[in-house]
Amino acid sequence: MKVKIKRWHAVAQWRWDTGATEQDDADGEEGDVCGICRVPYEGCCPSCKMPGDDCPLIWGECSHVFHMHCLLKWIGTAASKQQCPMDRRAWVTAERKVGAVNPT
Amino acid sequence: MVSEGLRLQVASKWQESFRHLNRREPGISGLVTFSQAWNIAAEFLRPKDIDVPNDRIYNEHIKAAFDTVNRAKRLPVLLETFIEDMRKKFSLVQHDVNQFMAEYEASQNPQIVTKMLYRVYTYKQVWSPPEELGSGLLSAYTRSFRNNFFLTLPTSFSGAFRALCASTLPSSDALPEELNAEPNLWYIFNILGLTERFEGLIANVGYDYIHEYILETCTEQWAEPMLEGVKEKMSKQIIPWLLSIYGRGDLHSEEAHAMLQSVAPKFEYHINKTLCTLRTREIFDIIIDFPDSMGALHDLKECLQRVDQRENLVDALRKSNHKRLLHPGADTKLILSQYVATIKCLRIIDPPGVLLFKVADPIRRYLRERPDTIRSIVANLVGDDDSGDSLVNENEPIHPLQQTEVEDYTDQQWEPDPIDAGPEFRTNKPSDVVSTLVSIYDSKDLFVKELQVLLAQRLLAINDDDTEKIDGERRNVEILKIRFGEAALQVCEVMLRDMSDSKRIDTHVQSQLPLVVHPTVISRHFWPALEPSDLVMPGQFLELHNQYALEFTKFKPDKKLRWFPHLGTVSLEIELEDRTVEAEVPPLEAAIIELFSQQNEWSIDGLVDATRVPDKTAILKALLTWVNLGVLREESETTFSLLEVAGDVPVGSREPIHRPTAAEPELPHVVSIQQQQAEQMRMYWKFIEGMLTNLGALSLDRIQMMLKFAPGYDRSIEQLATFLEAARREGLVVVRDGIWKLNR
Incomplete structure (x- = not known):
């Protein structure tokens, strides 16, 4: 017998590839939240209405991840002193190392 | 012993009476003529058996006798004697009446009663004193005859008379002209005083006739207004009938019309009342038939303005709702559509909405308890109804949901609530059906959540290339946005965008590497x-x-x-x-x-x-x-x-x-709303457990207060009570005197 798939309507969910390993992700079903607005990464920052590409994430050299809009707003304030809000190190936006976290 | 004075007094009285009767005739000749005249007159008047031939003629001779009596001012005494004679002779009438009534009772034929009345009428005519003796005498005679006659009537007479009256009514297809067939009968009624004495009974015959006519023609005839037709029919049949009664057979007399002025409104009222009662009894089915029962509704509206039966209507409708609608056997969809029909119907009957308010309350309370009410409403909103019978009229313009407004104190057109409105009555403005349905619940959030679940199910069921369906959903969401507001449906907006994004991504992926799989990629947190x-x-x-x-x-x-x-x-x-x-x-x-x-x-x-x-x-x-x-x-x-x-x-x-x-x-x-809620409640259970462990026993109020500190806790105290009750059944907690503690 041969099973031939003619068409498959599947359902999937997208996730930000935050660099967390697949294992962590599966366990922490709730997912991580943005350290500034406390909204999950896959949600959107308070000023946005649409998640995903319209409200992307930003990665720091310090390994912290935020909603881009949240971080830019933070950096825009004088109090921020251009530091990462989590560890007070100077904020440097990291290059995405796409291949590195994608073993397949 | 008799004193001298008294003797004198009696003597002078005697003298006076004698003089009076003797009329200054010589000797006692005056007295003799008087006594002769008296005898003649009394004999003339004395009632006799009418079956014995009797040639009573009022001639000069007798007239002279009456004159003599009259001159002696003894006519009243004569009258008394006559009346007394008549009373003694009334056994003749009694005998006849009994005979006729016995015959009637055996045959139940109203004609016998007619015959009897003719017979009695003959008695009255024969016994009547001549008109020349003055109307006073005549009317005294008539009065006395009637009284005696009424005394002879057995109790069964009223029934017989009723049957007789009813037989004179035109049967529904008879022509009005035929009514005049027996004007004499009415004349006799009148002469014998029956019309006055049995006025109520005659009216009742009319009422019964109306009642039967209405029941016969209007029952379950709801499409057209019947009231006008009935009224017209009545004015053609009952009015001439009444005229023949009150007009003593003369259809055009002034008096009859005057009489009618006072009687006709009573009959019209009765028409309204009967129709109103009938429609009240049928109201549940009328509502089911809506909108094919507009006629009945308009009738009812008109009747209710004349007849004070609003309470009855509310009671009847509440009862039948309770019996026929609000039970587990009825489908939620059915209840909803009946509720919507009720809204529409009662708005026609009573635009201010007092009736509706009273009737709707139990339905709303019942619906609130049904678990699938929201689902049914929402399914209907998005047109996901198998029956295809939408609650919402598609031609109706779409309104934003209306909140119950606080009364506007500056409103110049303000009108007080109707008098039978209860203290809780809120004039909800003639709002659209959806607002009314959504207002069954305190908040519209539940609807939005249910909408989301429903939309998710529908979107995921759509096969990838079916853009038409997605457009359909988008249209739905747009319409719902108008109702529920943009912000509430933001989530649905994201869901729709996920659908189009998926398609776009898929097109790109297929162009790189053609695959048979076409996924829908959804955004977490935005889907149920x-x-x-x-x-x-x-x-x-x-x-x-x-x-x-x-x-x-x-x-x-x-x-x-x-x-x-x-x-x-x-x-x-x-x-x-x-x-x-x-x-x-x-x-x-x-x-x-x-x-x-x-x-x-x-x-x-x-x-x-x-x-x-x-x-x-x-x-x-x-x-x-x-x-x-x-x-x-x-x-x-x-x-x-x-x-x-x-x-x-x-x-x-x-x-x-x-x-x-x-x-x-x-x-x-x-995951359905209920499951989600149960899931959440499980989390709060941890809090409650901790609370009861640390603080010992607590009252319900206290638990609720503490839980309010928990993030996102939005349950009412009733919901909490239900939850705790469920926990108690599972043996997790015990309650005594309203104090809850862990069961250990």
């Missing part, structure tokens, strides 16, 4: 929680998953895909040795058939391990789908094998259960 599944797709399916995920990540470098393997549908073509079977099945079915392509025989336990779906019923169901398609065969209770060649079904094997060829397209498993 989807039931997780442990299903692992085997073989080529897993391959496809991985290939697609890779392409996706190439296209969107910072995103990755997480599959919901158990959702969606697969179109398969199964190539067997002698045939090919095409089927559209859920993923679990596909996974199982894929496993059979690796190995010809599987046990259910083996499949549970291979698919990692612990639910044996689900597996069995999937297997049966293939059995029904003739691809698999049930070897034993727990093992199934592949049928490479059709028809080699072993003898004695079970008849396959016939089912439609395609596996039933199930709606995707979206």
Whole structure:
């Protein structure tokens, strides 16, 4: 017998590839939240209405991840002193190392 | 002894009387003529048996006698004597009456009563003193005759008289002219004083006639207004009848018309009342028939303005609602549509809405308790109604939801509430149906959540290239936005965008690497929680998953895909040795058939391990789908094998259960609102448990207060009480005097 798939309507969910390993992700079903607005990464920052590409994430050299809009707003304030809000190190936006976290 | 004075007094009286009667005639000749005249007159008047021939003639001779009596001012005494004589003679009448009544009772024929009345009338005519004696005498006679006559009547007479009156009524198809057939009869009634004495009874005959007529013509005739027709009919039949009664047979006398002025409104009132009572009794079915029962509704409205039966209407409707609608046997959809019809109907009958308010309250309370009310309403809103019978009129303009307004104190057009409005009555402005339905619940959030669940199910069920359906959903959401507000439906907006994004991404992925899989990629947090599944797709399916995920990540470098393997549908073509079977099945079915392509025989336990779906019923169901398609065969209770060649079904094997060829397209498993709430409550249970452990026993109020500190806690105290009650039934907590503590 041969099973031939003619068409498959599947359902999937997208996730930000935050660099967390697949294992962590599966366990922490709730997912991580943005350290500034406390909204999950896959949600959107308070000023946005649409998640995903319209409200992307930003990665720091310090390994912290935020909603881009949240971080830019933070950096825009004088109090921020251009530091990462989590560890007070100077904020440097990291290059995405796409291949590195994608073993397949 | 008699004193001198008294004697003198008697003597002078005697003298005076004598003089009086003697009229200054010589000797006692005056007295003699008087006594002769008296005898003549008394004899003339004395009632006699009318069957004995009697030629009583009022001639000069008798007239002279009466003159004599009159001159002596003895006429009143004569009258008294006459009346007394008549009373003695009335046994004749009594005898006749009894005879006739006995005959009537045997035959029940009203004609006998007519005969009797004619007979009595003859008595009265024969016995009557001549008119020349003055109207005073005549009327005294008439009065006395009537009184005596009434005394002779047995109790059964009123029934007989009623039957007689009824027989004079025009039957519904008789022409009005025929009414005049027996004007004499009415004349006799009048002479005998029956019209006055039995006025109520005659009226009742009329009322009964109206009653029967209305019941006969109007029962279950709701399409057209009947009131006008009935009134017209009545004015053609009852009015002439009344005229013949009061007009003493003369249809055009002034007096009759004057009489009618006072009687006709009573009859009109009775028409209204009867019709009103009838319609009140039928109201539930009238509402069911709406809008084909407009006529009845308008009638009812008009009747209610004249007759004060609003309370009855409310009572009747509440009772029938309770009996026929608000019970577990009724479908929620049915209740809703009846409720909507009730709203529409009662708005016609009573525009201010007082009746509606009173009737709607129990329905709303009942609906609030039904678990699937919201679902039904929402399903209806988005047109997901199998019956196709939408609650909402599509031609109606769409309004934003109306909140119950606080009274506007500056309103110049303000009018007080109607008098029978209760203190809780709120004039809800003639708002649209959806607002009314949504206002069954305190907040519209529940609706929005349910909408979301429903939309999710529908969107996930859409097959990828069916853009028309997605457009349909988008239109729905746009309409709902107007009702519920933009912000509330933001989530739905994201869901719709996910649909179009998925399509766009898929087009791109297909252009890079053509694959048969076309996923819908959804945004977490914006869709209702989807039931997780442990299903692992085997073989080529897993391959496809991985290939697609890779392409996706190439296209969107910072995103990755997480599959919901158990959702969606697969179109398969199964190539067997002698045939090919095409089927559209859920993923679990596909996974199982894929496993059979690796190995010809599987046990259910083996499949549970291979698919990692612990639910044996689900597996069995999937297997049966293939059995029904003739691809698999049930070897034993727990093992199934592949049928490479059709028809080699072993003898004695079970008849396959016939089912439609395609596996039933199930709606995707979206966690329902109730499940979500139960899930949340489980979290709060942790809090409650902690609280009761640390603080010992607590009252319900106290627990509620403490829980309010928990983030996102939005339950009412009633909901909490229900929850605790459930916990108590499970033996987790105990309650005494309203104090809850852990059961240890």
